[in-house]
Amino acid sequence: MGTLLRVRNLITSFNTSEGQVVAVNGVDIDIKEGRVLGVVGESGCGKSVTSLSIMRLLPKSNGIIAAGIIEYNGQDIVQLSEAEMRNIRGNEIAMIFQEPMTALNPVLPVGEQIGEALEIHQSLTLKSRENRLRCIELLKMVGIPRAEEIVDEYPHQLSGGMRQRVMIAIALSCHPRLLIADEPTTALDVTIQAQVLDLIRQLKKQLGMAIMFITHDLGVIAEMADDVIVMYAGKIVEEADTYTLFTNPRHPYTQGLLASRPDKMKRDEKLHCIRGMVPSPLDMPPGCAFAPRCDHCLPACYQAMPRLKDIEPNHRIRCWLAEQGCNN
Amino acid sequence: MNRKLVEVRNLKKYFPIRGGVFSKKIGDVKAVDDITFDIREGEIFGLVGESGCGKSTTGRTILNLCPPTAGSVVFAGQTIFDVAENTYINKAKMQKLRRNMQIIFQDPFASLDPRMSVGAIISEGLVKHKLATRREALERAKELLELCGIRYDNVMKYPHEFSGGQRQRISIARSLALNPQFIIGDEPIAALDVSIQAQVLTLLQDLKEKMNLTYLFISHDLGVIRYFCDRIAVMYLGSFVEVGTSEELFNNPLNPYTQVLLSAMPVADIRDRRKRIILQGDVPDPANPPSGCKFHTRCPYAQKRCSQDEPVEKRISETHQVRCHLVD
Amino acid sequence: MGVPISQTNRRLEQGLSPWSIALTRLKRNRMALIALGVLIFLVLIAIFAPFITPYSRDEITMENKFQPPGNGHLLGTDDLGRDVFTRLIYGSRASLSVGLVATSISMILGVTLGAIAGYYGGMADNIIMRIVDIFMCFPFFLMAIVMAAILGPSIYTVMAVSGFLSWPILARIVRAEILSIKEREFIEAARALGLKSADIIVSHILPNTLAVIIVYVTLGIAGGILGEAGLSYLGLGVKQPQPSWGNMLAAAQSFRSLIKHPWLWVPPGILIFITVLSINIFGDGLRDALDPKLKR
Numbered sequence: 041m042g043t044l045l046r047v048r049n050l051i052t053s054f055n056t057s058e059g060q061v062v063a064v065n066g067v068d069i070d071i072k073e074g075r076v077l078g079v080v081g082e083s084g085c086g087k088s089v090t091s092l093s094i095m096r097l098l099p100k101s102n103g104i105i106a107a108g109i110i111e112y113n114g115q116d117i118v119q120l121s122e123a124e125m126r127n128i129r130g131n132e133i134a135m136i137f138q139e140p141m142t143a144l145n146p147v148l149p150v151g152e153q154i155g156e157a158l159e160i161h162q163s164l165t166l167k168s169r170e171n172r173l174r175c176i177e178l179l180k181m182v183g184i185p186r187a188e189e190i191v192d193e194y195p196h197q198l199s200g201g202m203r204q205r206v207m208i209a210i211a212l213s214c215h216p217r218l219l220i221a222d223e224p225t226t227a228l229d230v231t232i233q234a235q236v237l238d239l240i241r242q243l244k245k246q247l248g249m250a251i252m253f254i255t256h257d258l259g260v261i262a263e264m265a266d267d268v269i270v271m272y273a274g275k276i277v278e279e280a281d282t283y284t285l286f287t288n289p290r291h292p293y294t295q296g297l298l299a300s301r302p303d304k305m306k307r308d309e310k311l312h313c314i315r316g317m318v319p320s321p322l323d324m325p326p327g328c329a330f331a332p333r334c335d336h337c338l339p340a341c342y343q344a345m346p347r348l349k350d351i352e353p354n355h356r357i358r359c360w361l362a363e364q365g366c367n368n
Numbered sequence: 369m370n371r372k373l374v375e376v377r378n379l380k381k382y383f384p385i386r387g388g389v390f391s392k393k394i395g396d397v398k399a400v401d402d403i404t405f406d407i408r409e410g411e412i413f414g415l416v417g418e419s420g421c422g423k424s425t426t427g428r429t430i431l432n433l434c435p436p437t438a439g440s441v442v443f444a445g446q447t448i449f450d451v452a453e454n455t456y457i458n459k460a461k462m463q464k465l466r467r468n469m470q471i472i473f474q475d476p477f478a479s480l481d482p483r484m485s486v487g488a489i490i491s492e493g494l495v496k497h498k499l500a501t502r503r504e505a506l507e508r509a510k511e512l513l514e515l516c517g518i519r520y521d522n523v524m525k526y527p528h529e530f531s532g533g534q535r536q537r538i539s540i541a542r543s544l545a546l547n548p549q550f551i552i553g554d555e556p557i558a559a560l561d562v563s564i565q566a567q568v569l570t571l572l573q574d575l576k577e578k579m580n581l582t583y584l585f586i587s588h589d590l591g592v593i594r595y596f597c598d599r600i601a602v603m604y605l606g607s608f609v610e611v612g613t614s615e616e617l618f619n620n621p622l623n624p625y626t627q628v629l630l631s632a633m634p635v636a637d638i639r640d641r642r643k644r645i646i647l648q649g650d651v652p653d654p655a656n657p658p659s660g661c662k663f664h665t666r667c668p669y670a671q672k673r674c675s676q677d678e679p680v681e682k683r684i685s686e687t688h689q690v691r692c693h694l695v696d
Numbered sequence: 697m698g699v700p701i702s703q704t705n706r707r708l709e710q711g712l713s714p715w716s717i718a719l720t721r722l723k724r725n726r727m728a729l730i731a732l733g734v735l736i737f738l739v740l741i742a743i744f745a746p747f748i749t750p751y752s753r754d755e756i757t758m759e760n761k762f763q764p765p766g767n768g769h770l771l772g773t774d775d776l777g778r779d780v781f782t783r784l785i786y787g788s789r790a791s792l793s794v795g796l797v798a799t800s801i802s803m804i805l806g807v808t809l810g811a812i813a814g815y816y817g818g819m820a821d822n823i824i825m826r827i828v829d830i831f832m833c834f835p836f837f838l839m840a841i842v843m844a845a846i847l848g849p850s851i852y853t854v855m856a857v858s859g860f861l862s863w864p865i866l867a868r869i870v871r872a873e874i875l876s877i878k879e880r881e882f883i884e885a886a887r888a889l890g891l892k893s894a895d896i897i898v899s900h901i902l903p904n905t906l907a908v909i910i911v912y913v914t915l916g917i918a919g920g921i922l923g924e925a926g927l928s929y930l931g932l933g934v935k936q937p938q939p940s941w942g943n944m945l946a947a948a949q950s951f952r953s954l955i956k957h958p959w960l961w962v963p964p965g966i967l968i969f970i971t972v973l974s975i976n977i978f979g980d981g982l983r984d985a986l987d988p989k990l991k992r
Contacts, residue, residue, distance in 0.1 A: 082561035185649075199650040229418035230588065231647045231666075234632035238646050256562060259591075259634030286638035300566035302595030303635050307614060311570050311595070314563040317531055433887060466890030479881040483714050483903045492899070493889040525711030542885065 050108035065274035078265025134211035140203035151191035201232035273329035379439035401606035414597030470543035474555035476535035533564035612688035728981025790940035795920035801859025806866025814874030844932035907986035
């Protein structure tokens with residue numbers, strides 16, 4: 041399987057009134073064709089900024105890709121012009137967001153919004169018959185009942201789950217090879233979330249695209265991803281295939297996250313807590329960013345940031361415990 | 369068994385839908401539709417359901433924060449309202465009773481007045497109820513902050529200077545200021561990060577022990593509900609479909625909706641590959657609920673009579689009740 | 697229940713209140729500070745007018761009429777030989793006080809009625825908002841002219857007219873603001889604590905609407921000054937011999953003066969321009985500084 045997307049040493053920063061904030065700090069990502077890469081982390085860890093960097097959709101006023109390469113299909117898209125990038129967006133890489141209501145235009149019928157994407161990327165004239173038929177076909181593909189009627193309805197007439205399906209239909213309208221899904225089910229109810237996750241899985245099988253799946257929910261990751269990246273404070277702290285990550289997590293942060301969920305906990309057991317909170321990006325501790333919250337902290341942890349190190353094939357962690365060869 | 373602290377009988381809360389030129393009432397949203405339950409002293413009672421099922425409205429109606437449509441609520445022997453007998457507690461008594469019952473909200477950014485210092489926020493109740501002077505109340509606020517895991521020297525700071533998790537702790541400190549017996553948590557951890565959720569949940573557990581609290585815990589997160597609550601009610605479109613202890617409900621779910629919720633819950637365990645029940649369709653409009661069993665439109669096991677007759681409550685055990693035609 | 701607090705005398709960390717944050721932000725806004733400086737300067741001139749100029753306000757010296765600037769008269773003299781500079785700085789008293797008084801009237805009416813409509817809703821809201829609608833149907837100048845004609849032109853008429861005609865906008869803004877604050881969860885939390893309505897309004901709702909009120913009141917002063925200028929120019933406002941920027945502008949009504957005596961009408965025009973511009977810049981600065989979307 042070829043590597044579809046190769047990100048090396050991506051550094052993205054924002055200029056704010058309080059100073060420069062480095063949101064993503066040296067991230068390496070490989071997404072292979074047809075695989076699902078899960079990116080998990082808490083708010084502010086840089087997972088969404090990473091995806092916006094890949095799409096080159098950072099807020100123009102203050103967001104910049106300060107360094108790094110983002111290679112899509114062998115081509116560095118950091119260097120592309122805005123016009124060339126537009127061609128890649130939608131045609132090659134598509135994205136779905138957390139809040140389907142704000143991502144859809146409230147004054148246009150959903151059919152027209154899908155149609156627009158078809159017009160831009162597949163030159164099907166907006167009001168034409170083929171365009172409309174293709175819209176209906178896409179709506180059916182994402183499991184929308186009464187597609188012939190829904191195509192003329194407005195976003196506010198649809199439920200949250202339906203809107204997210206429409207977003208997916210728009211994203212898939214041009215057969216992207218990579219789909220970036222940024223918390224696509226966070227705003228949805230459990231039963232609807234199950235429907236949408238199921239849909240994404242089916243579509244992936246059907247269309248063979250690669251997916252970068254961003255979420256804070258470890259449960260969703262366990263269900264969707266082939267490989268997982270755990271991010272903390274703008275850096276990758278652990279990287280492995282899903283089975284390894286969930287059966288043998290090695291970074292203390294990953295272990296803490298997994299133990300924080302009460303899903304498998306007995307009722308009288310005490311929940312494990314990661315103490316403290318995520319450091320402010322304006323005030324990062326020297327050394328490992330997780331050190332102040334870590335239970336296995338060594339003196340070295342406060343001095344320098346460890347490298348992301350292979351501890352076994354396809355399993356890397358960024359931790360001094362691994363550097364020093366101890367097992368935890 | 370402990371004595372009953374909260375007794376809710378046939379509670380209904382309808383929100384009128386108004387339309388037309390003269391804002392005539394054209395229907396009702398049946399947010400809470402005839403629910404009956406007790407909460408015993410020292411118990412954690414969980415309410416779980418999807419958005420719009422009426423779980424938050426239930427909490428607010430019990431606290432008399434919005435006027436009921438029908439039914440009665442008795443708190444510690446004192447009738448708050450009984451619509452059938454047309455008795456309502458008077459204003460002065462209610463204000464006194466409010467000291468004993470408090471609520472913690474979901475959004476830690478909206479629930480604290482941005483223009484008040486943390487000390488003023490926490491001590492407000494004590495001062496306004498004339499239970500303490502301003503100075504004493506501030507001392508008490510410091511104690512409560514420490515109790516909730518925030519250093520007391522933060523008492524003069526303002527809400528915007530804290531993170532989401534810390535604000536939720538402040539919110540909890542405020543609710544404890546009047547020494548209540550009963551606290552309603554309306555999705556108190558839903559807006560927080562996973563690691564912070566565990567911290568706040570643990571804090572709530574500790575406080576319950578220290579201060580002999582009784583909780584009504586409202587959440588959409590089954591994993592949290594199962595772990596945290598003693599008894600749980602599953603709500604669908606304003607009604608309870610199943611009530612039981614945590615063990616009964618999770619080991620032996622009888623109502624198909626409970627089963628669906630359980631199977632839809634993503635679990636961070638790669639070995640746990642359950643067969644999911646994926647529901648068709650969306651939650652029906654609560655203004656126009658289906659006839660018979662409200663779940664029959666989405667129920668995988670629906671039969672003819674489910675759409676005709678409303679199921680009655682069946683007692684499986686002293687603590688386990690279910691409403692479903694298929695359970696005998 | 698007592699929680700031991702370590703007895704070390706740790707100093708309480710002083711928090712940054714939203715007001716002090718607004719102040720810091722305002723201090724960083726150079727344009728707003730310059731505008732504020734100009735306004736303070738104008739107010740000081742108005743207060744200390746008698747000490748600044750050697751002439752008295754209404755001193756007529758017919759032999760000196762239409763003197764161009766210079767010659768002991770900084771900005772020349774008018775058709776009655778009165779010193780234009782003297783009248784200009786005395787005129788700022790009239791103009792500024794009309795702005796302030798008119799805005800105070802509109803603030804008292806607007807905030808009270810807006811707050812009642814917003815907080816209590818229902819019938820009160822309906823009645824007040826219909827009155828607002830009616831008021832907003834009248835063109836400002838037409839109403840002002842009619843009222844001035846009935847009441848007779850005087851500085852008090854101008855104050856009353858601009859005050860009574862501008863409150864509806866403020867009432868609408870206050871009502872909308874209260875409606876949105878009322879829905880916030882901290883209000884519900886206050887109710888759950890058993891606070892009385894009056895307590896909730898005074899300690900939660902009003903402090904949170906104050907920012908918006910301050911901004912609109914500031915901008916309202918500019919409106920008052922412009923209203924005075926317009927009415928006085930038409931001869932319906934401040935009456936001679938009392939000077940105001942508006943009635944000084946009226947000199948430009950004569951074609952001869954417009955062409956030949958620009959020192960009669962250019963200076964009051966410039967002052968009106970500078971004052972209104974400063975108020976607007978400062979008001980915008982306040983709006984930015986008081987923006988409730990506090991940065992975390």
